[in-house]
Amino acid sequence: MPTNDPVRAHTMQMSSTPVRYGDLPKELPTDDPDDVLFNSQYGVRTIELNRPKKLNSLNGSMARKILPRLREWEKSHLANIVIISGAGPKAFCAGGDVAELATQNKEGPEGQKKSADYFALEYKLDQLIATYSKPYIAIMDGITMGGGVGLSVHAPFRIATEKTLFAMPETTIGFFPDVGGSFFLPRLDGEIGTYLALTSERLHGVQAFYAGVATHYLDSSVLAQLTARLSELVFKDHASLMQRLQLIDSTIAEFASALPSPDSSDAAKYGNLTGSLREAVDRTFKYDTVEEILAALQKESESADEKLAEWAKATQKTITLRSPTSLRVTLRQLREGRHWNISETFVLEHKIASKFMAHPDFVEGVTARLINKPPTKPQWKPATLAEVSPADVDAFFTMPSKEDALTLVTPYEGALPQNYTDYPHAIFALPRESDIQNVVRSYGRQGSKRVTEEVLNRWNHKAGVKEKVQEVLARKTVSADGKAISWKSKDANL
Structure with a gap:
């Protein structure tokens, strides 16, 4: 260095x-x-x-x-x-x-x-x-x-x-x-x-x-x-x-x-990026061409969920103006x-x-x-x-x-690595979905409450962690017996 x-x-x-x-x-x-x-x-x-x-x-x-x-x-x-x-x-x-x-x-x-x-x-x-x-x-x-x-x-x-x-x-x-x-x-x-x-x-x-x-x-x-x-x-x-x-x-x-x-x-028209809206964002924006994303939004605009359909139509229109x-x-x-x-x-x-x-x-x-x-x-x-x-x-x-x-x-002595590929300080934000997924792998058989407790401990009971974990577990996990939870397969909600 x-x-x-x-x-x-x-x-x-x-x-x-x-x-x-x-x-x-x-x-x-x-x-x-x-x-x-x-x-x-x-x-x-x-x-x-x-x-x-x-x-x-x-x-x-x-x-x-x-x-x-x-x-x-x-x-x-x-x-x-x-x-x-x-x-x-x-x-x-x-x-x-x-x-x-x-x-x-x-x-x-x-x-x-x-x-x-x-x-x-x-x-x-x-x-x-x-x-x-x-x-x-x-x-x-x-x-x-x-x-x-x-x-x-x-x-x-x-x-x-x-x-x-x-x-x-x-x-x-x-x-x-x-x-x-x-x-x-x-x-x-x-x-x-x-x-x-x-x-x-x-x-x-x-x-x-x-x-x-x-x-x-x-x-x-x-x-x-x-x-x-x-x-x-x-x-x-x-x-x-x-x-x-x-x-x-x-x-x-x-x-x-x-x-x-x-x-x-009041300005947050569609609220937080959670639940069904978040699933729709991941469903429609996962593609590697703009045409496929627009086609996915078109399909979403025909959803029975009126709010989602409205979001998809507005988003499709927005992209076509860019x-x-x-x-x-x-x-x-x-x-x-x-x-x-x-x-x-x-x-x-x-x-x-x-x-x-x-x-x-x-x-x-x-x-x-x-x-x-x-x-x-x-x-x-x-x-x-x-x-x-x-x-x-x-x-x-x-x-x-x-x-x-x-x-x-030129970096000064003590600077962070110049070639890191993920933020060394990511721990100070809310846990990512991948962090929660890792805890589910280790503790999911003990149920969602145990998973939530473990993430809260790892993040020092940071404000917002509990809410985020509960939202992610509701969206990304399934339970076969009403207690043990496992991460959904990649295409389960697509």
Whole structure:
């Protein structure tokens, strides 16, 4: 593992993807001095995104400030915990400043190169967060989309509140769910990630917690108290990163109160992704082509369950409004991303993003949906799925050369492994279905109550665990004798 010696660019081969490391970016004289605010409170270091009028959208100036500050705090023995949040009442971070990128792209290859350089900067930051050597907490209070997802979802702690509004809306603007979405989304339970990616569906408040996007759910009124409490924590000098994270996890748990119903938000039209709706999501989004997914939704729209039929019709319509190129690239990205490690994810996404900067759909989508007032309907090119050939999609997934590959920030001593294929800190979120399945294998013969007790013990009686386990057992297990339970065969509910 590289240490804090003077930075020397070098190449590390991971899978077949060239992964190179190099210097931190430097601030520019033209950068806004106040778009990010940094503060210290005893052992806590805070990052506040400070563009509330722009919903704290991330730009190059902000990334160039945050990167060196994160490295500075890695070196400091006084900095124990990093907390990132957004200024104002509406947003954590509503994404990247895509309107500026679309304007640049109109300039041709030179402008497109500038846009690709912005994504390089953003992905360096996201990858550093994903492998950071110190505890990092993201407060997802308000709108958390696009670039805001990159600043939060790879963190060991992701706190949702009643104001959280999470989405990956990239296919709406002729792009793809980047910022590490290739890694994060396929590792959500079942086909939740595929569903969120292709539809841009929004998760409200506690929905983000139950879906696995957030690790904790707190009321926004306690956030200031939480920061104060975290600032008082004292770690033993020899404590490992995992031991520090465990102490933080138990501290955050002190502020958790009764969880609201996933259906409590008026905007959460279909409620939580559970029960029959969740089964329908897994049934319809399991396929590897967009056409098969649309056909499955068509079949679902004929369901005797009126709510499911309504959901299927609306979802089918939503997908047909998206960029056909974006849909094809996104679905392949999610299927391949299951096998990518954390660092190559950002290298390969940078290649895809650069390709999109030269594609007409990005400028068209941003202009139609975000710049035009009122928004207009994008005219995609190609206009239909049938016109997007396998060769068109392949062009987004060609391996970058060593010279063209994104250069990541050299990791600091104590950083997480650069090539992990699952989050080392996944234990701090709710248990995944696979975790529950493993417990069923060991304890299922003793009944659902015993399984629930075992998962609760393993997750330190975390708020929400009991509810999730009961929902998963109801949906995924069967009982032959009324007590012992076993996991359903793969196709039992399809």
